Amino acid sequence: MNVQTQEIYSEVYSILNLLGESYIKKLPVSLFNMIKEEKRQDYNPKYDSEINLEQQSIKRETLSMIALFHLNYWCNSDEEKNELKTLFKTNEEKHQAEIREKYNPDNLFKKHSLQQEESTITNEVAMVEYKEPLFKRIINKIKIIFHIN
Amino acid sequence: MEYNLSQKNDNQKKQYESIIEQNNKKYFKLAEEIKNIRAGKEGTAQDRQFAILELQIQQEEIERDTVTKEQAIADLYVREMEENLTQRRINKEISAQEFSNEIHNIREYRSMISINSNIEDYDIESTILQMKLRLEHMKKSMGKVPKEQADKNIAEMEQTLSDNEEYRQDEVNELAKQNFEYKRRNLYYQRNSGEISTDELKQKLEELEQTKGKIPTKKEFEEMLNDLSEKHLEQPQQSQEYEREVSNRDGINYSHYWEQNKNQDINEWHDNCVYHHIQDFDNKTFEYGLHAPSDTTAHYVEYVGERLGEEYARGAKGEKAELARQFAMLEVQGRMGDFLDLYNSEETSGYDNPKLLLQLEKVSGLNIEELEDTIGLDTSALHQDIYVATYEIEEWDETLQRNIMKPIKEYYTRNEDGFDIIGTGTEYETTFVIDGMSIDVDTEQVLQGDSLEKVTQREMGDRLIKNGIEDSLKSGKVTEVAQLTDMSFLKDFREQCGIPETWDLNGRTFIVSTMNEKGEEDFDIIIRNDGAGDTEYEHLMGINATDKSGREMYTTNGRRIPGGAEELDKTQTLKEFMTKSGHRYTITRNAEGKLGFNEIFRENENIIQGQHIDAYTYSTDDLVSAYENAGINQEDLNKAYEALNRTKAEREQTQNQTKTNNLEGR
Numbered sequence A: 001m002n003v004q005t006q007e008i009y010s011e012v013y014s015i016l017n018l019l020g021e022s023y024i025k026k027l028p029v030s031l032f033n034m035i036k037e038e039k040r041q042d043y044n045p046k047y048d049s050e051i052n053l054e055q056q057s058i059k060r061e062t063l064s065m066i067a068l069f070h071l072n073y074w075c076n077s078d079e080e081k082n083e084l085k086t087l088f089k090t091n092e093e094k095h096q097a098e099i100r101e102k103y104n105p106d107n108l109f110k111k112h113s114l115q116q117e118e119s120t121i122t123n124e125v126a127m128v129e130y131k132e133p134l135f136k137r138i139i140n141k142i143k144i145i146f147h148i149n
Numbered sequence B: 001m002e003y004n005l006s007q008k009n010d011n012q013k014k015q016y017e018s019i020i021e022q023n024n025k026k027y028f029k030l031a032e033e034i035k036n037i038r039a040g041k042e043g044t045a046q047d048r049q050f051a052i053l054e055l056q057i058q059q060e061e062i063e064r065d066t067v068t069k070e071q072a073i074a075d076l077y078v079r080e081m082e083e084n085l086t087q088r089r090i091n092k093e094i095s096a097q098e099f100s101n102e103i104h105n106i107r108e109y110r111s112m113i114s115i116n117s118n119i120e121d122y123d124i125e126s127t128i129l130q131m132k133l134r135l136e137h138m139k140k141s142m143g144k145v146p147k148e149q150a151d152k153n154i155a156e157m158e159q160t161l162s163d164n165e166e167y168r169q170d171e172v173n174e175l176a177k178q179n180f181e182y183k184r185r186n187l188y189y190q191r192n193s194g195e196i197s198t199d200e201l202k203q204k205l206e207e208l209e210q211t212k213g214k215i216p217t218k219k220e221f222e223e224m225l226n227d228l229s230e231k232h233l234e235q236p237q238q239s240q241e242y243e244r245e246v247s248n249r250d251g252i253n254y255s256h257y258w259e260q261n262k263n264q265d266i267n268e269w270h271d272n273c274v275y276h277h278i279q280d281f282d283n284k285t286f287e288y289g290l291h292a293p294s295d296t297t298a299h300y301v302e303y304v305g306e307r308l309g310e311e312y313a314r315g316a317k318g319e320k321a322e323l324a325r326q327f328a329m330l331e332v333q334g335r336m337g338d339f340l341d342l343y344n345s346e347e348t349s350g351y352d353n354p355k356l357l358l359q360l361e362k363v364s365g366l367n368i369e370e371l372e373d374t375i376g377l378d379t380s381a382l383h384q385d386i387y388v389a390t391y392e393i394e395e396w397d398e399t400l401q402r403n404i405m406k407p408i409k410e411y412y413t414r415n416e417d418g419f420d421i422i423g424t425g426t427e428y429e430t431t432f433v434i435d436g437m438s439i440d441v442d443t444e445q446v447l448q449g450d451s452l453e454k455v456t457q458r459e460m461g462d463r464l465i466k467n468g469i470e471d472s473l474k475s476g477k478v479t480e481v482a483q484l485t486d487m488s489f490l491k492d493f494r495e496q497c498g499i500p501e502t503w504d505l506n507g508r509t510f511i512v513s514t515m516n517e518k519g520e521e522d523f524d525i526i527i528r529n530d531g532a533g534d535t536e537y538e539h540l541m542g543i544n545a546t547d548k549s550g551r552e553m554y555t556t557n558g559r560r561i562p563g564g565a566e567e568l569d570k571t572q573t574l575k576e577f578m579t580k581s582g583h584r585y586t587i588t589r590n591a592e593g594k595l596g597f598n599e600i601f602r603e604n605e606n607i608i609q610g611q612h613i614d615a616y617t618y619s620t621d622d623l624v625s626a627y628e629n630a631g632i633n634q635e636d637l638n639k640a641y642e643a644l645n646r647t648k649a650e651r652e653q654t655q656n657q658t659k660t661n662n663l664e665g666r
Helices: A002-017 A029-038 A060-074 A078-103 A105-118 A123-145 B005-039 B047-092 B096-142 B147-192 B198-210 B220-233 B252-261 B279-289 B297-312 B319-338 B457-473 B487-498 B621-629 B635-664
Strands: B338-341 B345-351 B356-363 B366-368 B387-398 B402-415 B417-426 B428-433 B436-440 B446-447 B452-458 B477-484 B509-513 B522-527 B537-541 B543-545 B552-560 B566-572 B576-578 B583-588 B593-603 B608-613 B615-619
Touching: A002 A060, A002 B635, A029 B635, A060 A078, A060 B552, A060 B621, A060 B635, A078 B621, A078 B635, B005 B047, B047 B096, B096 B147, B096 B220, B147 B297, B198 B566, B252 B552, B252 B615, B279 B297, B279 B319, B297 B319, B297 B457, B319 B356, B319 B366, B319 B387, B319 B452, B319 B457, B356 B457, B366 B457, B428 B477, B452 B457, B457 B477, B457 B509, B457 B522, B457 B537, B457 B615, B477 B487, B477 B593, B509 B593, B522 B583, B552 B583, B552 B593, B566 B583
Parallel strands: B552 B608
Antiparallel strands: B338 B345, B356 B387, B356 B452, B366 B446, B387 B402, B402 B417, B417 B428, B428 B436, B477 B509, B477 B615, B509 B522, B522 B537, B543 B576, B552 B566, B576 B583, B583 B593, B593 B608
């Protein structure tokens, strides 16, 4: 097993201990034991229960694993489970939209044109400058609708 | 859990309980007096503060006496345990080895609770001394005592405080040492009696070494007591059959309405306050106000805002902490300061019609097309990080012909010196001051950039309550707190707990879950004490935990099934309680995972049935917000699932390889 995976298990183990018995009890014993045994024994991070998890030095993969446990073992009702599923699905859609936006050849071309034309002071520049705020406004509106940070 | 005592010990216990009851009555009476002084206008603020301090000192003295009486009751039970154990040895019911271990346990437990009680006494004494110091300083400044005498008294008290600190530390060190020895001795006993193997002993001793220097937690003391009580005290026969009429209920789902209010759109007008009133805010700001400069409203508000900001920022770091501090300043300004009401252009005081701050958000700039299109206007001020404060204010609406809550927005930039306001807006129109010009735009034209960080009033109120509970109970981090809201129920509940009529439970009674540094979860029913100088929470008197938990029960959830019958949830009791009157209650988790409080009305060998009591849960920093903020998506979950499966496969392969190697005799 590679070191990164072992470190993920170390972080997951620390978070489980932070969350406490009521969460650990709901995990299959074999799963919890696997995490405990496969973690990196010399890496035992301590987390601050006062600070949001995503603001502490936690790998994304760690938080993802905790999210997986939450969905499978810690939801108290179907309603809660469905809400979580919707959240992950929404985040997936935002993620895909960002990828499309980032790698859309049309956008790459637009950005390149804008950067070139900014350096020339002509009527064409004036037209591009007019477009730029409109462009940003549309993107901002999309981001506001989908609550993208 | 109640245990039987011999006649002699039981009589002694009743005497102590009677003294404690009288102490409680005196305490409540003093609390009423403090409340009246706070609400009154007689004398100067300093005179009122002086009078309050004197009464608070009396309260602490009463508290100190109550603690010694409680310790005396605990000692009676320990004495009973020792007597019962000795009798069992005389009757040859236990071996010499077991007797030796248990008598050590009882005596060491007695020693530890006695030391713990000393530590509590030092803490109360320090609190009293600090109050007396403040009083002495006030007497000196008010000329009530000659300066030389006051200085002498102050020096003496400060010396006593310093000495107490030293003695307290000695007691803490001794308690830690005894705690370690108690556990160590019991581990050896377990090995000697065959409960654990030598290897297990070695491992547990290594784990115990890690805890050296730590005093027992409240939970550990409870566990020691439960363990000893079960072995050495007689339990009263408790009937399994239990049937009671449920207490009164309002039948109003307050928590549902409060939750609905919270979800109203703060950017548009709405009927009810989104702002959730927290009594802790009033108590804290009143306390700060007593020390604030009173020359101008602005200075007063600034002082109170700064002090409140430190409270809001507790535990937060970086940007969040800065936002929390600024939130406090703006909130206090809106509730206690003077400002221009944008809807009627009148100067208003926050005391008359408060501007209630709901949210402070840091965004990556603003985009206002009209301003961007204005040739020659320098809009660079809008393209940096902007702090958006959203308020609500009660206004009369001519069209609707009633009062409604209308939104107000304020826009700030930040520099080394602090926050500068660059815009203010109503629901319809916003005015920006940029590039030296004041410009009005339609509010709907103002587009915000990405949200970078945010604090809400709910979050800050939640933080205030949790700080108060953690500071008071000292039993670990508060993971969840829910307020009991049903007023009719709380009246009955008060009687069941034997609390005097003058002590209204409404708005002050909560159920709480805490977690200590070991990750041990605990639950309690607590009350907020508004009579003390600082907001203080304590266990609700007149109701105690039983030793039962983890039992299956059915309870209502406030919803009805078609046909009108109440919907029932099947759940498990997290902790169970009994009032002085014998009424039984449980704390559970409801279907949404929130703490629930239930009254048992039927219990027999087949079923436990309860009726829930409406409770409003204050939000917690939970896992879901972490997933949201980090943008955890389906792909992340898939990768996590694959990682776990890979690890499982690797382990299986290793195990199979080991089996094969063993079979082949390698």
